[in-house]
Amino acid sequence: MSCWISLYIPPDSPHFHTALNWLIQEMQCYTPHIALAAPHTLVLNVQASLSLFNGARALAGKLQEHCRMAPVRPVLAMAPTATGAQWLTWQTLTSRRRILQQSQLNRKLNTLPVSVIPQAQPYLDWLHGIACYSVGQLRQLPRAGLQQRTTPALIQAIDAAYARTTEHFTWVQPANTWQCHHELAYHVQQAPQLQPPLTALLAQACQWLAQHRCASSVLHILLHHEKGRKAQPPGFLKVCITQPGWHTDHFQAVLQQLLLNLQLPAPVIALTLHIPATCPLPQDNTPSLFPDPAQWQQNEAHLFDLLHARLGPNAISTPNPQALHRPEQANQWQSTSLRPLAAQGHASLPAEPAGGWPVRPFWLHAKPIALAIRNHQPVYQGEVLTLLQGPERIDCSEWLEPYLARDYFIARNQHHIHFWIFREHKGIQTNRQKAHWFLHGVFA
Numbered sequence: 371m372s373c374w375i376s377l378y379i380p381p382d383s384p385h386f387h388t389a390l391n392w393l394i395q396e397m398q399c400y401t402p403h404i405a406l407a408a409p410h411t412l413v414l415n416v417q418a419s420l421s422l423f424n425g426a427r428a429l430a431g432k433l434q435e436h437c438r439m440a441p442v443r444p445v446l447a448m449a450p451t452a453t454g455a456q457w458l459t460w461q462t463l464t465s466r467r468r469i470l471q472q473s474q475l476n477r478k479l480n481t482l483p484v485s486v487i488p489q490a491q492p493y494l495d496w497l498h499g500i501a502c503y504s505v506g507q508l509r510q511l512p513r514a515g516l517q518q519r520t521t522p523a524l525i526q527a528i529d530a531a532y533a534r535t536t537e538h539f540t541w542v543q544p545a546n547t548w549q550c551h552h553e554l555a556y557h558v559q560q561a562p563q564l565q566p567p568l569t570a571l572l573a574q575a576c577q578w579l580a581q582h583r584c585a586s587s588v589l590h591i592l593l594h595h596e597k598g599r600k601a602q603p604p605g606f607l608k609v610c611i612t613q614p615g616w617h618t619d620h621f622q623a624v625l626q627q628l629l630l631n632l633q634l635p636a637p638v639i640a641l642t643l644h645i646p647a648t649c650p651l652p653q654d655n656t657p658s659l660f661p662d663p664a665q666w667q668q669n670e671a672h673l674f675d676l677l678h679a680r681l682g683p684n685a686i687s688t689p690n691p692q693a694l695h696r697p698e699q700a701n702q703w704q705s706t707s708l709r710p711l712a713a714q715g716h717a718s719l720p721a722e723p724a725g726g727w728p729v730r731p732f733w734l735h736a737k738p739i740a741l742a743i744r745n746h747q748p749v750y751q752g753e754v755l756t757l758l759q760g761p762e763r764i765d766c767s768e769w770l771e772p773y774l775a776r777d778y779f780i781a782r783n784q785h786h787i788h789f790w791i792f793r794e795h796k797g798i799q800t801n802r803q804k805a806h807w808f809l810h811g812v813f814a
Contacts, residue, residue, distance in 0.1 A: 371472065373426055375414040375433060376407075376455035377444040386410070389442035396436060398544055399581045400429070405452075405539035408488070411459065412444075413452040413539065426470055449475050452539065453531040457486050457505075472533050479531055480506030489524040505531075548578045548645040557596070557637035561629045564593075564638060568625060569618070571643040576618050584648040585614035589621060594640035602636050611675045614649050627679035696774075697764070697810060701734045728762060729780065731790045731811030738808035741791065748781065748791055748807035755781035755789060764792075778810070788813040 377397075379389055393412055397404055400423070403415035416429055423429035430448050437444055447458035447467035454475050458467040461482050469475045482505045484490050484497055490508070496519070502508055508516075509528060517525050529535040550571055558564055568591065579585060593605035609625050677686055687703040741748040741755075748755045760779030776792040783789070790811035 378459035561632035592642040595636040741807040
């Protein structure tokens, strides 16, 4: 047996549309099967949620308590059929609107006036003329004659209310954006003072994300200033994290750092928090006893988020190697983007050679530094460099440049600091004849 809940808001109620939208959003935490059965009535299929909320009566009580926070308090009814629950919310004869058994619902519906059925409204004069005032009397009329004199939709509604046919609804699809506005009780002069109200808004946003089982990597915050002759456009604060989050801990540290660096041009009187887009919740989000290898990547992403918020988006760069022979041209950097690390497109590397990849320094100078020579050995900062490994020939010839070849070595000074140096091939005539050795990189 099914269990349905109907929520009815009178159309003439103030803030009707606001209350209806509020109910659609808030009832998602009880069931995802919500339908707008009528322009002023919602029906909820809560059969799958009964065990989670300790039964139908406990669920109805929790729903009734939750609806007290609505802009307009709706009329609630519970019944084994959706149409029967709707009729119970629309009738005014009795306050008993929670029925769990179909036999009890049938007896209750028989006593309701026939005017409670929307499909019977155009035929009320004819029905009253033949002394048909209740739904029970309407059911006793011959079905063929009733269908011929009225409409088949009336017969279908009666069958749906008495569980003689299957009801079908189009479920409301929840919106993938969220927004909440909050008026401050006082004018805020300093940005760090916005932390408490923004934390409360962030908790509501994360609750909405958890209810809809989704995550977001971007939050937009509007800072509203005083209106009037000295009115200013709202300030804008963008909270970005690399990995999509759905908990307050995912955004809290970045938000706090942004507020510490923010200078308010005018006092703030209101806040608006907006989630512009969402993505599905990751599947492997349950805690585990053993450390997950992906946790290191999440920690790295969290560190980058904090550095972005503290230093700015252009303060951090990531390697962007180019397919060029000359090392100073192949070693390129680009500003990090606030995208998930898994979504960043990395170029696929070629197959590793049999002897392994050659050793390369992490720090590379943009231009090679000429080195002095002492006793035919390169000297850097007054210290003679000892050659450890090499030579490695790198042919830097390109179509638009003259032929150039270098022999690279790994060298070490007296403090055991390793350098990447090279000398130009002896057969190459260059305009740097006096400097045969050059420093190109430093090993970390």
